[in-house]
Amino acid sequence: MTDSVLPSTKDAFRRIALVRRWVFTAFVLLQTSLGIWGMILVLPYHGSTTIEKAILITFIPLYAFVAAGSWMALFGFYLRRRYKNRGDAHSLMTRFADRLPTTGLVKTAVALPIYHEDVERVFRGLRASIESVLATGQGEMFEFFILSDSRDPEIWLEERAAWLTLCNDLDLHGRVHYRRRRVNLKAKTGNVADFLRRWGRNFKYFIVFDADSVMSGEALVTLVRLMECEPKAGMIQTVPRLFNARSAFARMQQFVTHLYGPLFSEGLAALQLNEAVFWGHNAIIRTEAFMAHCGLKSMRGFGLWRGTVLSHDFVEAAFIRRAGYEVWLETAIEGSFEESPPSLDDELIRDKRWSKGNLQHLRFFGFERGIATAHRMAFMNGIFAYMASPVWFLFLLFSTIEVAQFAAGDINYFPDTRSLYPNWPQWHPQWAIILVTSTLVTLFLPKVLALFDLLVFENSRRQGFGSTGKLLQGFFLENLFSILLAPIRMLAHSAYVVQAILNVTVRWAGQNRSSEIGWLQALIRHAPGMILAITWSGIALYLDANFFYWTIPISLSLLLAAPITVWLSRFTLGDRWRRQGIWRTPPEQNLGDQVLVDFAELDMPPLKPQNAPDWLNWTLLHPNQARIAAALAPHRSGAAKRASTELKEKLMVEGLQALDRRKAARILDDAEAVMQLHQHAWMAPPDDPWGSQVDHLTRLICIK
Amino acid sequence: MNDTSTEVSPVPGNTQCEYPVAICGQLRWLQRRVFYQFLQTGCPTIDLQANLDIEDNQADLRQRLAVPIPELCAMPPILRGSVKHAQTNTKHNRKPS
Numbered sequence: 112m113t114d115s116v117l118p119s120t121k122d123a124f125r126r127i128a129l130v131r132r133w134v135f136t137a138f139v140l141l142q143t144s145l146g147i148w149g150m151i152l153v154l155p156y157h158g159s160t161t162i163e164k165a166i167l168i169t170f171i172p173l174y175a176f177v178a179a180g181s182w183m184a185l186f187g188f189y190l191r192r193r194y195k196n197r198g199d200a201h202s203l204m205t206r207f208a209d210r211l212p213t214t215g216l217v218k219t220a221v222a223l224p225i226y227h228e229d230v231e232r233v234f235r236g237l238r239a240s241i242e243s244v245l246a247t248g249q250g251e252m253f254e255f256f257i258l259s260d261s262r263d264p265e266i267w268l269e270e271r272a273a274w275l276t277l278c279n280d281l282d283l284h285g286r287v288h289y290r291r292r293r294v295n296l297k298a299k300t301g302n303v304a305d306f307l308r309r310w311g312r313n314f315k316y317f318i319v320f321d322a323d324s325v326m327s328g329e330a331l332v333t334l335v336r337l338m339e340c341e342p343k344a345g346m347i348q349t350v351p352r353l354f355n356a357r358s359a360f361a362r363m364q365q366f367v368t369h370l371y372g373p374l375f376s377e378g379l380a381a382l383q384l385n386e387a388v389f390w391g392h393n394a395i396i397r398t399e400a401f402m403a404h405c406g407l408k409s410m411r412g413f414g415l416w417r418g419t420v421l422s423h424d425f426v427e428a429a430f431i432r433r434a435g436y437e438v439w440l441e442t443a444i445e446g447s448f449e450e451s452p453p454s455l456d457d458e459l460i461r462d463k464r465w466s467k468g469n470l471q472h473l474r475f476f477g478f479e480r481g482i483a484t485a486h487r488m489a490f491m492n493g494i495f496a497y498m499a500s501p502v503w504f505l506f507l508l509f510s511t512i513e514v515a516q517f518a519a520g521d522i523n524y525f526p527d528t529r530s531l532y533p534n535w536p537q538w539h540p541q542w543a544i545i546l547v548t549s550t551l552v553t554l555f556l557p558k559v560l561a562l563f564d565l566l567v568f569e570n571s572r573r574q575g576f577g578s579t580g581k582l583l584q585g586f587f588l589e590n591l592f593s594i595l596l597a598p599i600r601m602l603a604h605s606a607y608v609v610q611a612i613l614n615v616t617v618r619w620a621g622q623n624r625s626s627e628i629g630w631l632q633a634l635i636r637h638a639p640g641m642i643l644a645i646t647w648s649g650i651a652l653y654l655d656a657n658f659f660y661w662t663i664p665i666s667l668s669l670l671l672a673a674p675i676t677v678w679l680s681r682f683t684l685g686d687r688w689r690r691q692g693i694w695r696t697p698p699e700q701n702l703g704d705q706v707l708v709d710f711a712e713l714d715m716p717p718l719k720p721q722n723a724p725d726w727l728n729w730t731l732l733h734p735n736q737a738r739i740a741a742a743l744a745p746h747r748s749g750a751a752k753r754a755s756t757e758l759k760e761k762l763m764v765e766g767l768q769a770l771d772r773r774k775a776a777r778i779l780d781d782a783e784a785v786m787q788l789h790q791h792a793w794m795a796p797p798d799d800p801w802g803s804q805v806d807h808l809t810r811l812i813c814i815k
Numbered sequence: 816m817n818d819t820s821t822e823v824s825p826v827p828g829n830t831q832c833e834y835p836v837a838i839c840g841q842l843r844w845l846q847r848r849v850f851y852q853f854l855q856t857g858c859p860t861i862d863l864q865a866n867l868d869i870e871d872n873q874a875d876l877r878q879r880l881a882v883p884i885p886e887l888c889a890m891p892p893i894l895r896g897s898v899k900h901a902q903t904n905t906k907h908n909r910k911p912s
Contacts, residue, residue: 734855742887
């Protein structure tokens with residue numbers, strides 16, 4: 112690695128970034144000002160009472176947030192039309208388009224941190240990506256590292272068997288590596304840092320995968336070439352598109368990223384330019400820069416601002432930028448994919464962790480010196496993505512109180528005690544309608560523009576969405592569901608924000624990526640929302656029939672939360688709508704990348720027979736598995752040897768069932784103990800626990 | 816191992832036969848030897864005149880158990896480095912100009 116000294120050059124993008132960001136900010140502020148003015152006209156006392164001030168205080172950030180999202184997409188639409196889909200003139204892909212094909216590659220690591228994931232799915236994705244890299248003819252420039260933090264032996268033994276099968280099948284011994292951490296310090300950041308400390312110096316760049324990532328060889332090669340072309344680049348983030356969705360919910364999310372994603376990501380990339388953020392995966396990182404500047408200390412604050420940084424990616428991007436390196440979001444790199452959670456509840460479980468992680472960013476937003484303003488804005492955006500929910504909740508609460516005061520006849524003609532003149536409350540329903548309409552336009556215009564962009568200007572991409580009729584049907588259905596899901600998400604996020612502030616511990620666990628949601632589970636999870644909806648609508652009806660009608664869109668979706676969640680999580684519904692052509696996307700039409708076709712067609716036979724015992728038994732009893740376990744285990748000495756000998760003797764006498772699985776699996780940390788236990792088991796008399804286990808195994812194999 | 820089956824006639828009345836312990840022992844060790852070989856190589860080889868001698872089967876099994884451990888390496892050699900904690904004011908840091 113030779114890029115330890117960063118060329119000291121002026122930031123060539125500072126001027127254009129400032130222009131773009133100020134224009135964007137001006138539009139957002141202008142629209143927000145109009146929105147505030149409209150709201151003041153709608154409020155009976157025009158914001159002069161305490162409750163109306165509270166309504167305005169909650170309304171302003173909500174409206175500004177919605178306006179910012181909308182202008183971002185409009186900006187993306189403008190750039191796409193201006194550059195006719197060739198990409199922003201300042202992006203790396205455009206600037207280095209000529210040099211790219213002839214740029215050589217350097218040794219790059221692909222790191223795949225995993226923790227209690229679906230092993231078959233992880234290795235299917237990895238294998239498809241590796242085969243795609245090999246197909247480019249540049250396979251020798253990449254090494255793959257599976258970095259497991261799994262603690263359950265039933266999972267990590269399967270991972271290890273899958274790794275070995277992959278190496279055998281593709282003859283990649285020595286180029287695909289597997290490492291399991293015995294001590295899982297600092298979760299995913301600790302996992303990657305551990306990899307970097309031990310092997311990082313071997314590689315100029317490393318590409319981070321998530322457990323559900325799939326990337327084409329072309330995308331990986333392009334990322335390395337871009338890094339070589341731009342020595343100031345510290346990170347390049349691709350835009351992963353969703354794929355492999357089966358449930359109706361996941362297919363809807365997939366449709367959203369394919370249809371609306373390009374507009375938003377294009378707008379975001381153009382605003383951020385060389386101060387983009389890192390999303391944690393499907394991105395390339397300059398190893399030395401990362402190792403020198405991005406180590407995350409445990410936070411020493413209080414409450415949720417103490418301990419491990421949960422959402423590390425934004426912080427790492429901010430730190431590498433602070434060190435002078437550039438961070439780019441490259442929207443033109445195709446072949447970057449990930450999966451959606453299969454259900455709303457799984458998405459919400461993930462959001463629980465993300466909400467706490469994003470709220471932790473308040474510490475970096477306010478108190479970290481030297482961070483670029485663009486990254487402070489990114490922190491703020493991430494924080495408000497979750498804070499918006501409790502703010503919306505409070506807005507609804509204050510609005511209800513306002514209505515309740517009027518319904519109770521509690522009219523105050525002198526809200527300002529210093530004024531001698533009465534302030535007559537005034538109702539302007541026409542302004543309320545205008546304000547609601549403008550909000551709806553702000554919310555839905557980006558989606559309509561994305562549809563327009565696709566239908567009018569992108570004929571080739573349109574084929575991937577099926578017929579125009581089906582595309583429109585999918586568009587309306589998606590909007591209907593997004594309206595229905597918004598209040599459910601709002602309530603859940605509000606609860607998560609409160610829990611995060613109270614510093615409720617967030618469990619670190621692998622995500623469910625493949626299961627449906629049951630009725631009982633959904634009813635329990637959404638019961639508070641249903642009770643709240645009935646109570647709120649009941650109060651609204653009691654106070655004022657007109658106000659009750661306004662509450663219906665929110666209370667109805669909260670009431671229907673359980674059935675909606677269960678229904679959308681169904682694979683059968685997803686499959687049926689796929690057959691009917693609803694929410695079709697390019698990957699489903701085989702118009703995506705070849706890597707996705709290969710992913711779907713890969714033959715992944717089971718790693719052990721169906722009737723075989725659990726992985727720990729199988730590993731200790733199977734002749735080859737035991738030898739592999741011994742080959743990969745260290746040779747112990749000293750205190751470690753004494754401990755493993757003690758464990759082995761206990762296991763020999765009492766069998767595996769005598770101990771907790773994780774404790775028993777520690778025998779696999781001593782090569783000699785593994786083989787001694789294996790030999791003991793096969794030679795043991797039938798009344799010995801191991802002898803009977805071996806006899807049981809031989810019978811199991813016979814059963815089809 | 817044998818794809819033909821023999822009809823078993825029901826035992827009349829309360830008559831009980833003595834359990835053939837000796838045969839069980841012989842079959843057990845034959846079975847262990849054969850299955851070990853099967854799991855090890857993926858292809859069991861057994862002829863119909865299988866050797867039921869317990870000692871022979873145990874000796875064969877011992878021999879198979881003594882097969883050496885293969886050379887296998889999950890990770891490349893370590894090249895130690897360090898991940899430095901982010902610092903606000905070090906000479907390495909260069910504020911974006």
